[in-house]
Amino acid sequence: MRLAKKRPTDAPLLQVRDLSVVFPAQRGNPPLAAVKGVSFDIAPGQTLGLVGQSGSGKTTTGRAILQLQKVHQGSVELLGEDLTKMSSSNLRRMRRHMQFVLQNPYSSLHPRMTIAQTLTEPLRVHRSVPPSQMRERVAELLELVNMDPAVMHRYPNAFSGGQRQRIVIARALAVNPDFVVCDEPVSALDVRTQAQIVTLLRSLQDKLGLSYLFIAHDLAIVREVAHKVAVMFGGRIVEMGNASQVYDTPAHPYTQMLLNAVPIPDPIIQRKRLRLTPPEFRFSADEDHDGPCSHGENHVRTGTAPWHQIADGHGISCRYWPPTS
Amino acid sequence: MSDPTLILRVRNLTARIATRKEEIHAVRGISFDIAAGEAVGFVGESGCGKSVTARAIMRLAPEGTSIALGGSVDFMGQDLLQLDEKAMRDLRGRRIAMVFQDPMTSLNPVMTIGSQIDDIVRRHTELRGRAIRQRTVELLNLVGIPNPERRADNHPHQFSGGMRQRVLIAIAISCDPDLLIADEPTTALDVTVQAQILRLLMRLREERGMSLMLITHDFGVVAGMVERVNVMYRGEIVESGSVERVFAEPAHEYTRALLHAVPRLDTAGRVL
Numbered sequence: 001m002r003l004a005k006k007r008p009t010d011a012p013l014l015q016v017r018d019l020s021v022v023f024p025a026q027r028g029n030p031p032l033a034a035v036k037g038v039s040f041d042i043a044p045g046q047t048l049g050l051v052g053q054s055g056s057g058k059t060t061t062g063r064a065i066l067q068l069q070k071v072h073q074g075s076v077e078l079l080g081e082d083l084t085k086m087s088s089s090n091l092r093r094m095r096r097h098m099q100f101v102l103q104n105p106y107s108s109l110h111p112r113m114t115i116a117q118t119l120t121e122p123l124r125v126h127r128s129v130p131p132s133q134m135r136e137r138v139a140e141l142l143e144l145v146n147m148d149p150a151v152m153h154r155y156p157n158a159f160s161g162g163q164r165q166r167i168v169i170a171r172a173l174a175v176n177p178d179f180v181v182c183d184e185p186v187s188a189l190d191v192r193t194q195a196q197i198v199t200l201l202r203s204l205q206d207k208l209g210l211s212y213l214f215i216a217h218d219l220a221i222v223r224e225v226a227h228k229v230a231v232m233f234g235g236r237i238v239e240m241g242n243a244s245q246v247y248d249t250p251a252h253p254y255t256q257m258l259l260n261a262v263p264i265p266d267p268i269i270q271r272k273r274l275r276l277t278p279p280e281f282r283f284s285a286d287e288d289h290d291g292p293c294s295h296g297e298n299h300v301r302t303g304t305a306p307w308h309q310i311a312d313g314h315g316i317s318c319r320y321w322p323p324t325s
Numbered sequence: 326m327s328d329p330t331l332i333l334r335v336r337n338l339t340a341r342i343a344t345r346k347e348e349i350h351a352v353r354g355i356s357f358d359i360a361a362g363e364a365v366g367f368v369g370e371s372g373c374g375k376s377v378t379a380r381a382i383m384r385l386a387p388e389g390t391s392i393a394l395g396g397s398v399d400f401m402g403q404d405l406l407q408l409d410e411k412a413m414r415d416l417r418g419r420r421i422a423m424v425f426q427d428p429m430t431s432l433n434p435v436m437t438i439g440s441q442i443d444d445i446v447r448r449h450t451e452l453r454g455r456a457i458r459q460r461t462v463e464l465l466n467l468v469g470i471p472n473p474e475r476r477a478d479n480h481p482h483q484f485s486g487g488m489r490q491r492v493l494i495a496i497a498i499s500c501d502p503d504l505l506i507a508d509e510p511t512t513a514l515d516v517t518v519q520a521q522i523l524r525l526l527m528r529l530r531e532e533r534g535m536s537l538m539l540i541t542h543d544f545g546v547v548a549g550m551v552e553r554v555n556v557m558y559r560g561e562i563v564e565s566g567s568v569e570r571v572f573a574e575p576a577h578e579y580t581r582a583l584l585h586a587v588p589r590l591d592t593a594g595r596v597l
Contacts, residue, residue, distance in 0.1 A: 053515040053516070053517065194588075195586040217516070261517040261519065262516055262590050263546050263549065264589065264591050265544040265548050265587050266591070270548040274550070278521065
């Protein structure tokens with residue numbers, strides 16, 4: 001059941017504009033701007049990969065979109081409705097359109113609930129299936145993630161990490177969401193299991209038309225799943241474009257440094273890369289200053305966002321460039 | 326030992342780990358050699374026995390367990406499995422040193438970085454008095470800690486994850502060990518920091534001619550760092566060979582499956 005409101009077919013499913021999150025001052029530490037003016041769209045059936053090092057603001061961005069984290073500024077429109085301005089009852093109604101899958105499949109399932117109980121809980125909360133059809137729906141969900149419905153009466157401890165992550169995915173899909181935030185969904189898993197889960201997520205996307213925000217520090221995994229990629233550093237998106245633009249022709253010095261650091265599973269190439277003297281980057285502080293930016297524009301005077309389009313659908317931030325001497 | 330270029334000759338090593346609940350046959354009769362100055366990688370999925378192999382050489386039981394070892398671990402002519410505990414203690418840290426994955430839990434949070442390294446230097450060398458701190462500063466400098474005199478007075482929480490891992494490497498190399506065992510030394514680190522730590526390990530190994538046993542689940546990490554690689558599965562070495570050969574022509578089906586599953590940045594991504 002989609003929202004009744006008529007939406008143009010080419011409208012993005014999710015539209016994030018100028019999103020900022022500030023963590024309040026704590027124990028003598030000043031307030032921390034964790035997310036600074038983040039904007040992007042996700043089209044129906046598409047994946048945006050969000051990459052960056054730990055502490056760059058990726059997870060906070062995902063939480064702020066789902067309204068699990070207080071938004072300081074900006075808007076988050078899902079299916080044309082701004083979640084940041086919604087009453088809590090309307091937000092609860094919207095929650096069935098947006099779900100999440102987190103990193104650790106060991107802590108995200110309740111150890112004393114059977115798989116059937118875990119999967120019926122969201123159905124009951126959102127009253128999406130009449131009680132008589134619950135069992136049928138649970139079986140259908142398990143089949144969707146390639147598991148045998150006969151396991152529904154077992155407890156999580158009977159399953160491996162990869163199987164648990166399948167169950168977590170089934171739970172997220174129980175209410176037929178349009179949008180799923182996957183925050184490091186495979187980083188706790190072994191490489192063969194990672195590949196299986198990635199394949200599953202992609203086939204579910206094709207089958208159900210899901211949109212994903214796929215957050216991961218592993219750039220190679222993101223390349224496998226993402227249509228578009230955004231690179232975060234210091235709370236900002238410093239580069240965004242379609243996957244081949246960002247991976248094949250990275251333009252921001254931080255993106256270049258990040259890609260160069262990823263080890264390549266080829267002994268000859270990788271040995272050569274390790275022998276190269278690493279470039280020493282020092283990224284400038286993130287301040288508004290009255291003067292031309294790295295692209296020659298004075299954003300304080302023009303009032304524009306520190307963002308520059310370099311190709312169709314490919315943009316970079318002029319913040320955090322190495323200081324020019 | 327028959328071959329003088331070998332520093333480690335492991336034969337038919339078995340390890341059984343006993344917890345309160347169960348006993349696990351974690352290493353099932355593996356044999357391998359490490360030559361002087363050589364770097365050897367151990368790869369495999371979690372639970373394959375690669376970390377237990379490292380601990381077995383050091384005769385250390387994983388936290389809260391006991392370990393029963395079989396076979397032989399010939400380290401420069403001595404079978405480590407036959408040594409008494411005191412001789413083993415003398416050898417650990419001095420001749421064979423180890424770096425673990427998590428740099429936070431391996432450091433004492435209430436002692437300064439400098440005094441922790443001082444302790445190791447005092448215990449393992451003849452240096453006394455001011456020479457100890459001099460050596461500590463020298464070690465911190467060697468692993469690329471800026472302003473080592475000043476940073477020696479910091480506590481671990483004032484160091485980033487990458488800096489803490491550098492400190493652990495400084496401690497590990499403080500006695501010029503013949504063999505350095507690194508168990509997932511970069512797994513908890515960001516990719517740019519990982520590259521720095523790998524370069525550091527490579528440099529130290531070349532400068533000091535020490536042997537390196539590198540344990541990792543990451544084929545990208547092992548690719549550039551070692552000459553030979555052992556692939557482990559369910560407590561056994563299923564494939565062993567030069568890193569070039571194993572990557573180019575994996576002989577065992579399990580190795581092929583693992584390599585096939587590794588996503589790569591240098592090949593095409595999602596087909597749109």
